[in-house]
Amino acid sequence: MEQNIKLLRVKDDKAVDAKLITLTDKHLDDFDTFWKSRLQASNEEDGHWNWIKKNQVTLLSSDYEKYAIECEQITQGLMMLEVSNHYSRKNPQQKLVYVDFLSTAPWNRTSLKNPPDYKGVGSILLSFAKQRSREIGCEGRVGLHALPKAEKFYKRKGMIYLGVDREKEDLVYFEWLKDLEE
Amino acid sequence: MTNTKFDEKWLREVVAIEDEANCDIHAGLELGQNLDEYVTNAKSYINRQKLISILKEGYEEILSPIDIEKMADELQKEAQEKARNIIRAKKTA
Numbered sequence: 001m002e003q004n005i006k007l008l009r010v011k012d013d014k015a016v017d018a019k020l021i022t023l024t025d026k027h028l029d030d031f032d033t034f035w036k037s038r039l040q041a042s043n044e045e046d047g048h049w050n051w052i053k054k055n056q057v058t059l060l061s062s063d064y065e066k067y068a069i070e071c072e073q074i075t076q077g078l079m080m081l082e083v084s085n086h087y088s089r090k091n092p093q094q095k096l097v098y099v100d101f102l103s104t105a106p107w108n109r110t111s112l113k114n115p116p117d118y119k120g121v122g123s124i125l126l127s128f129a130k131q132r133s134r135e136i137g138c139e140g141r142v143g144l145h146a147l148p149k150a151e152k153f154y155k156r157k158g159m160i161y162l163g164v165d166r167e168k169e170d171l172v173y174f175e176w177l178k179d180l181e182e
Numbered sequence: 183m184t185n186t187k188f189d190e191k192w193l194r195e196v197v198a199i200e201d202e203a204n205c206d207i208h209a210g211l212e213l214g215q216n217l218d219e220y221v222t223n224a225k226s227y228i229n230r231q232k233l234i235s236i237l238k239e240g241y242e243e244i245l246s247p248i249d250i251e252k253m254a255d256e257l258q259k260e261a262q263e264k265a266r267n268i269i270r271a272k273k274t275a
Contacts, residue, residue: 005188008197015190046208062232080210101210109206122207123196127186144209153203168211 003128007071007118016071016118020128023066023078028052030075038106045147046103051078054101064100067128069121077104077121081129088141089162090175096141097133102126111149122150126157130176140179145171230254 001022006015031051039047058064063084069077079102086098102125107117129142145168146154155161159174186192200207233254241250 003188006190006193008193015193020188044206044208046210049210099209103208103210104206110204111206119197119200120193123200124188124193126207126209127188127196131186145211147208147210149205150207150209152205153200153207154209156199156203171211 001067005069005124007069007076007120007124009118010115011117018069018071018076018118020067020069020124023055023068023080027068027070027075027078028055031078034074035106038112042106042112044106044109044111045149046101049101049103051101051103054080065132067125069124071118075105076108076118077125078102079125079129081132083132083136086143088143088175088177089173090160090177094141094178095138096143096175097129097136097138099126099129099142099144102129102144122153123157133176134179140176142176143173144175145169145173147171230258233258 001020003020005018005020007018008014009016028051036050039049041047055066058066058080063082065081065083067079067081068075080100082098082100084095086096088094088096102122104121105117106112108119108121110116126142130140133140133142142159144154144159145165148171151172151174154174157176159176162173162175164170165173234250237245237250237254237257241253245253
């Protein structure tokens, strides 16, 4: 899968070409080379996430889809979706796409670099999750556990707040309902 | 409902929302600290249908579908338990 997209390059306020693409070893190499040490040295909520390990654990399963955003030959964002086995908490008989993990590169985070290099990475990945949900028959339903600093964003995107999940590290669970129910 | 175009107009709209929210965007459980729980989640680690297909290939002629499903459940549980123990041992090493 490869889809042409645009990111906002902050330094000159230009929309530049980028691509949303299925995760490859190149993206994991970028994570290892450019992301990991910066995140581990930070206080970021996902600072200890290891995308290489996440990929290994799910490598043999067809339940997962993994994507990256590339711009100027560097990985700008990563996302892992679970496309089976998850059901809506609002309407439990309906399947949804669950966002297992979504991360942006350290230089695209205002908490680590202000101004950041690119904007739009997180929004594009989340919207693509919705697109995949439609494509596989889940009618736009998407669920995720938000890391605390990102809760405001998901509320602003119109996702439904479904409370703190005591079984999932007390993270807040959000859902996009079926397209027409939004 | 058509798919998003991801063009410049759309991009500037979503960036405005990002700016309003004024936060970095991440999602997901903290897998790094909870990998053992993660791999033992029946939904996440082993695809049960695949396992049943493999077992069928080898045992369909001698076992009933119910026996094959039971065998899949037992193998799945055993694999998850072993994976959990290995990961926990590595974490505490």
